[in-house]
Amino acid sequence: MAAAQGLSVFPITPSSSATNQSCRKPFELVLSFNPSTSFTGTKLSVQPLSFNQMASKRRSSAVATISFSLPTTNKEGIASDKMPKWSARSIKSFAMGELEARKLKYPSTGTEALLMGVLVEGTSFAAKFLRENGITLFKVRDEIVSLLGKSDMYFFSPEHPPLTEPAQRALDWAVEEKLKSGDSGEITSAHLVLGIWSQKESAGHKIMASFGFDDEKAEELAKNMDKDVIFSFR
Known part of the structure; x- marks a missing residue:
């Protein structure tokens, strides 16, 4: 019947050298289609990916995930193109916060996870300021487990754990403060x-306060809220 339809199946036995080489490289399925024909114009081939191709694909995937993950707040009466933008470091901090929430197997991304995200990103002025005041990633992580406890070991967080209400309000506060300032530029990790x-x-x-962060230090950081941009070019 296969022969009548013009289809045939042959067992393929690759040589040992070909097998050894193919097993060492990841493969990508490539589908090409010729619109002038039907099934016979569709070719499915398997091509090995080079290391550079793999790295490029991973980078593009990561950038897409980070760029579309940060929730933004649209205020009434303000055109979307007039809304302040988040800096690259603040976006990455948010993405790292989601990841930290997943590592701890928490069902949502809270303010504590956002704080960890800033510290994991680590290159912003805000992260530097926190470290100089004794607030480090390892200390914060330990304090979170002490305060909130460990999650069920059989629980798996969603890919993007939803924000808690306080975490969403924290992002809203950052946007509002930038709008109040009337300054151009981006919303930074300090915000x-x-x-x-x-x-x-x-x-x-509560975790920041437990390490001695207070309103006085908050005011000091507020005076340098736009330094993330300057610091990023050092």
């Missing part, structure tokens, strides 16, 4: 940290 601090009953605020 994000101060947004966390603004949520007095949140886990992130």
Whole structure:
């Protein structure tokens, strides 16, 4: 019947050398289609990916995930193109916060996870300021487990754990403060940290306070909220 339809199946036995080489490289399925024909114009081939191709694909995937993950708040009466943009470091901090929430197997991304995200990103002025004041990633992570406890070992967080209400308000605060300032430029990681601090009953605020962060330090950081951009070019 296969012969009548013009189809045939042959067993393929690759040589040992070909097998050894193919097993060492990842493959990509490539589908090409010729619109002038039907099934016979569709070719499915398997091509090995080079290391550079793999790295490029991973980078593009990561950038897409980070770029579309950060929730933004659109205020009434303000055109979307007039809304302040988040800096690259603040976007990455948010993405790292989601990842930290997943590592701890938490069902949502809270202010404590956003705080960890800033510290994991690590290159912003805000992260440097936190470290200089004794707030480090390892200390914060330990304090989070002490405060919130460990999740069920059989629980798996979603790919993008939804924001808690305090975490969403922290992001909203950052946007509002940038709008109030009337300054051009981006929303930085410092805005994000101060947004966390603004949520007095949140886990992130409590953890910062437990390490000696107070309103005086918040004011000091607020004076340098736009330094992320300057610091990023050093």
